Amino acid sequence: MMHRLSRRSISAILQTGAGRYRNGAASVSCCSCLDKLAANGDVGARPYSILSTGQTSPTKSIKAFNLGNESVLGLRYQSTAAESSSSESPVEKYEYQAEVSRLMDLIVNSLYSNKEVFLRELISNASDALDKLRFLSVTESELLKDAVDLDIRIQTDKDNGIITITDSGIGMTRQELVDCLGTIAQSGTAKFLKALKESKDAGADSNLIGQFGVGFYSAFLVAERVEVSTKSPRSDKQYVWEGESNSSTYSVREETDPAKLIPRGTRLTLYLKHDDKGFAHPERIQKLVKNYSQFVSFPIYTWQEKGYTKEVEVDEDPSEATKDGQDETTEKKKKTKTIVEKYWDWELTNETQPIWLRNPKEVTKEEYNEFYKKTFNEYLDPLASSHFTTEGEVEFRSILYVPSVAPMGKEDIINPKTKNIRLYVKRVFISDDFDGELFPRYLSFIKGVVDSNDLPLNVSREILQESRIIRIMKKRLVRKAFEMIQGIALSDNRDDYDKFWENFGKHIKLGCLDDKENHKRLAPLLRFFSSQSEEELISLDEYVENMKPDQKNIYYIASDSVKSAKNTPFLEKLIEKDLEVLFLVDPIDEIAIQNLKSYKEKDFVDISKEDLDLGEKNEEKEKEMKQEFGQICDWIKKRLGDKVASVQVSNRLSASPCVLVSGKFGWSANMERLMKAQTMGDASSLDFMRSRRIFEINPQHPIIQTLNAACKSNPDDEEALRAIDLLFDTASVSSGFTPENPAQLGGRIYEMMNLALSAKLGTSFGGFDQQATAQAHAPETVEAEIVEPAESGGQK
Numbered sequence: 067m068m069h070r071l072s073r074r075s076i077s078a079i080l081q082t083g084a085g086r087y088r089n090g091a092a093s094v095s096c097c098s099c100l101d102k103l104a105a106n107g108d109v110g111a112r113p114y115s116i117l118s119t120g121q122t123s124p125t126k127s128i129k130a131f132n133l134g135n136e137s138v139l140g141l142r143y144q145s146t147a148a149e150s151s152s153s154e155s156p157v158e159k160y161e162y163q164a165e166v167s168r169l170m171d172l173i174v175n176s177l178y179s180n181k182e183v184f185l186r187e188l189i190s191n192a193s194d195a196l197d198k199l200r201f202l203s204v205t206e207s208e209l210l211k212d213a214v215d216l217d218i219r220i221q222t223d224k225d226n227g228i229i230t231i232t233d234s235g236i237g238m239t240r241q242e243l244v245d246c247l248g249t250i251a252q253s254g255t256a257k258f259l260k261a262l263k264e265s266k267d268a269g270a271d272s273n274l275i276g277q278f279g280v281g282f283y284s285a286f287l288v289a290e291r292v293e294v295s296t297k298s299p300r301s302d303k304q305y306v307w308e309g310e311s312n313s314s315t316y317s318v319r320e321e322t323d324p325a326k327l328i329p330r331g332t333r334l335t336l337y338l339k340h341d342d343k344g345f346a347h348p349e350r351i352q353k354l355v356k357n358y359s360q361f362v363s364f365p366i367y368t369w370q371e372k373g374y375t376k377e378v379e380v381d382e383d384p385s386e387a388t389k390d391g392q393d394e395t396t397e398k399k400k401k402t403k404t405i406v407e408k409y410w411d412w413e414l415t416n417e418t419q420p421i422w423l424r425n426p427k428e429v430t431k432e433e434y435n436e437f438y439k440k441t442f443n444e445y446l447d448p449l450a451s452s453h454f455t456t457e458g459e460v461e462f463r464s465i466l467y468v469p470s471v472a473p474m475g476k477e478d479i480i481n482p483k484t485k486n487i488r489l490y491v492k493r494v495f496i497s498d499d500f501d502g503e504l505f506p507r508y509l510s511f512i513k514g515v516v517d518s519n520d521l522p523l524n525v526s527r528e529i530l531q532e533s534r535i536i537r538i539m540k541k542r543l544v545r546k547a548f549e550m551i552q553g554i555a556l557s558d559n560r561d562d563y564d565k566f567w568e569n570f571g572k573h574i575k576l577g578c579l580d581d582k583e584n585h586k587r588l589a590p591l592l593r594f595f596s597s598q599s600e601e602e603l604i605s606l607d608e609y610v611e612n613m614k615p616d617q618k619n620i621y622y623i624a625s626d627s628v629k630s631a632k633n634t635p636f637l638e639k640l641i642e643k644d645l646e647v648l649f650l651v652d653p654i655d656e657i658a659i660q661n662l663k664s665y666k667e668k669d670f671v672d673i674s675k676e677d678l679d680l681g682e683k684n685e686e687k688e689k690e691m692k693q694e695f696g697q698i699c700d701w702i703k704k705r706l707g708d709k710v711a712s713v714q715v716s717n718r719l720s721a722s723p724c725v726l727v728s729g730k731f732g733w734s735a736n737m738e739r740l741m742k743a744q745t746m747g748d749a750s751s752l753d754f755m756r757s758r759r760i761f762e763i764n765p766q767h768p769i770i771q772t773l774n775a776a777c778k779s780n781p782d783d784e785e786a787l788r789a790i791d792l793l794f795d796t797a798s799v800s801s802g803f804t805p806e807n808p809a810q811l812g813g814r815i816y817e818m819m820n821l822a823l824s825a826k827l828g829t830s831f832g833g834f835d836q837q838a839t840a841q842a843h844a845p846e847t848v849e850a851e852i853v854e855p856a857e858s859g860g861q862k
C-alpha cells in the first residue's frame with residue numbers, strides 16, 4: 067500500500083532526518099512592501115510590525131519595527147525651528163532606525179577589507195531602479211514622459227575624491243526617500259547582520275559583505291558623506307538626502323539649485339574618505355565596473371579621458387629653409403608633427419547584450435560561471451549549466467544552473483521562497499518571485515534566467531498561473547533541468563554527483579512523491595546504500611545491473627541507519643543467496659520508493675513484509691512443513707492472540723528463530739516509528755497495523771524445534787508459554803519495532819536468565835519469584851507508552 071501523506075506530514079518526516087528544514091523568514095525587499103503587508107494585516111508572522119503607518123509629515127510619520135526582541139522607532143523627527151527656517155528649502159533631520167545605526171557603525175568601524183564592493187551594490191540599486199521603471203512603464207507610459215535613455219553614468223573627480231553615480235530609473239518621491247534610506251526593510255541586510263554576528267562568534271573574518279551586500283549603506287565603506295538627489299516621475303520635485311558616516315542622523319531637503327536638477331532618476335554623490343580617494347580614479351572605476359557589473363543589462367558609461375591624434379604644422383626656422391637652397395617663390399611643403407589631443411567623454415564600459423541572447427558556441431564556460439556568480443551573488447562555480455533556446459509552440463531562451471552548495475541556512479523545501487529564476491519578457495526583467503509557476507517546488511534549487519518573447523510585458527501573477535505558455539515553458543524547463551542533473555550523474559567525476567546528492571538528494575526524493583509524471587526522470591537520480599555497498603551510494607541502474615539472472619524484484623529494507631539495516635534478521639536468507647538489498651536510511655526514502663512502485667519493470671519489494679518471494683517456492687516442501695509445524699503455529703497464535711494476524715513458517719530466516727513481519731499493506735517498522743515520532747498515527751491505527759503483523763518462525767532453529775516438541779507433548783506448559791511471549795518480544799525488537807512494554811520484556815529476560823542459570827548451576831537462588839519479577843516491571847510504563855502520542859501531539 068502506498069501511504070498518502072499530507073504536506074505537513076511530509077514536512078515533518080523531512081525534519082526527522084539529519085538536516086532540519088525550517089520555514090524561511092519573511093523576505094521583504096523594500097519599505098513599501100512593508101506598508102502593503104501592514105495594510106493587509108499580514109504582519110503577525112513577520113519579524114516586525116508596524117504600529118502606525120506613515121503620514122506625509124515626518125513629525126507624525128513614526129514607524130516602529132520589531133526586530134528580534136527590540137522594538138525601535140524607525141524615524142524620529144528632530145527638526146528644529148532654526149533648521150527649518152534657515153534656508154528656502156527647509157532641511158529636515160531624522161535619526162536612523164537603530165538597526166541602521168548598528169549597521170553603519172559596523173561598516174564604518176569594522177569592515178576594512180573588500181571595500182570596493184560598494185560600487186557593485188550601488189550599480190545594482192541603479193539597475194533595479196531602471197528595471198522597475200521599465201516594468202511599470204508598460205502599464206503607465208507617462209512614467210517615461212522625460213525622454214532620457216535608460217542608463218547608468220559614473221563620473222569621477224580624482225582631485226577632490228568625488229564619485230557621482232547617476233541613473234535614469236524610477237527615482238524616489240520624498241516619502242520613499244524617507245522610507246527607504248534610513249531604515250532596513252530587506253532581508254539581505256538583516257541576514258548580513260546575523261551572519262556577521264555568527265562569524266564573529268566563531269572568530270571568522272568579517273569579510274562577509276561581499277557575500278551578502280548591504281545595499282545602499284555600503285556607500286559608507288568609502289565615503290564620509292553621501293548625497294542622494296532623486297526625482298521620481300511621479301513627483302514634480304527633486305529631493306536630496308544627505309548623510310555622514312559618523313552621524314546618527316540624516317537630512318532631507320528639496321533640490322533648489324537649477325544646475326543640479328535631473329529629469330528623472332537618482333544621482334548619488336560620494337565624498338570619499340581621505341584614505342579612499344584612490345577610488346575616484348577613472349581607470350580604477352572602469353576596472354571595477356568591468357569586474358563587478360559586467361552583466362548588468364543597462365549600459366554603464368564611465369567618464370574617461372580620451373585622446374585622438376592629429377597632424378599639426380611645425381613652425382620652421384627661416385635660415386633652415388635657405389640652407390636647403392629652395393626657391394623662395396616656389397610653394398613650400400610645410401612640416402607637420404603628430405600630437406594627441408585630449409578630451410573627456412562617456413565610454414560604454416559593460417557588455418550590454420545579455421549573455422543568454424548570445425550564441426552558446428561563443429560563450430565560454432568561464433563567462434557562464436561569472437554570470438552565475440554575479441547574478442546570484444554566489445561564491446562558488448555552479449556544478450552544471452545549460453544554455454538553450456526552444457522553438458516551436460513557445461519560444462524562449464534560458465540559462466539554467468545547478469548550484470554546488472545548498473543555500474545558507476537551509477530552506478524549507480516544501481514551501482521554498484527563492485529568487486532563483488529571473489523571468490524576462492523581451493529582455494525586460496519581469497519578476498524573480500515565483501512559487502512553483504516555472505519549476506515544481508522540489509526543483510526550486512535550480513537557478514537561472516528565462517527570456518520569452520511570447521508573454522505579454524504586463525504579465526501578472528494571475529496570468530502566470532493561468533497561462534498555457536507558462537505551462538509549456540515549465541515542462542521544457544523541467545526537462546532541461548533533468549538533463550543537466552543527469553549530465554552530472556553521468557560525468558566521469560563521481561565527486562560532483564556526490565556533492566549534488568548531499569545538497570539536493572532530499573529534493574529529488576520529494577519529487578518522487580510530488581511529480582508522478584517525471585518518475586522516469588527522477589528514479590535514475592536516486593542513490594542508496596545497499597547490503598553490497600555500505601560505504602558508497604549506488605544508483606538503481608547499478609542495482610539492476612547487479613541483479614541475479616532470475617531475480618525479478620528490487621529488494622529493500624527501511625531502517626534508521628546502515629548499521630541497523632545490515633543486522634536485521636530479514637536479510638539473512640537474501641545474504642545467503644547473494645541477493646542485494648537496498649538500505650533506505652533517510653526517513654523520506656521509504657515513501658519515495660513506495661511512490662515509484664517499480665524501476666525498469668522490476669517491482670520494489672520490502673523484505674520486512676509478508677509474502678516475500680525469493681524465487682524458491684516449493685509446494686511439496688511447504689505441505690510438508692505445514693504438517694510438521696502447523697500445530698506449533700496454531701499454538702503460538704493462540705498464545706499471542708490479537709497481537710498478530712497469523713503465525714507462519716518463514717522462508718527468509720537462517721540464523722534467527724523468528725521474525726515479526728509487517729502485513730502487505732501495513733506499516734513497516736520504520737514507518738511505524740516515523741508515524742509515532744511525528745504523532746501522525748493515532749493509537750487506533752497503530753493498534754490496527756500491529757494486529758496485521760505476521761509472526762514467522764524458523765523451523766531449523768533449535769528454540770523452535772524445542773518448542774515444537776513441547777507443543778506436542780505438553781501444550782499447557784507454563785514455561786513453554788512464557789518462552790513464546792519472550793520470543794515474540796525479542797522478535798519485535800530485532801525486527802525493528804518498539805516493544806509495547808519494554809519493562810515487561812526486561813522482566814521476561816531476567817526470568818529466562820534465572821532459569822538458565824538455575825539449570826546450569828543446579829539450584830535456584832533466594833526463592834526468586836519469577837512471575838513477580840516479570841509483573842513488577844510491567845505496570846505504569848504500559849500507560850505511558852499509550853499516552854505518549856496524545857501528550858505530544860494531541861492524538862490518541
Ligand SMILES: Nc1ncnc2c1ncn2[C@@H]1O[C@H](COP(=O)(O)OP(=O)(O)OP(=O)(O)O)[C@@H](O)[C@H]1O
Binds near residue numbers: 097247
Ligand atoms: N538608485 C536608486 N533609485 C531608486 N531607488 C533606490 C535607489 N537606491 C536605493 N533605492 C531604494 O532604497 C531601497 C533600499 O536600498 P538598499 O540597497 O539598502 O536595499 P535593497 O536594494 O532593497 O536590497 P538589496 O540591496 O539587498 O537588493 C531600495 O529598495 C530602493 O527602494
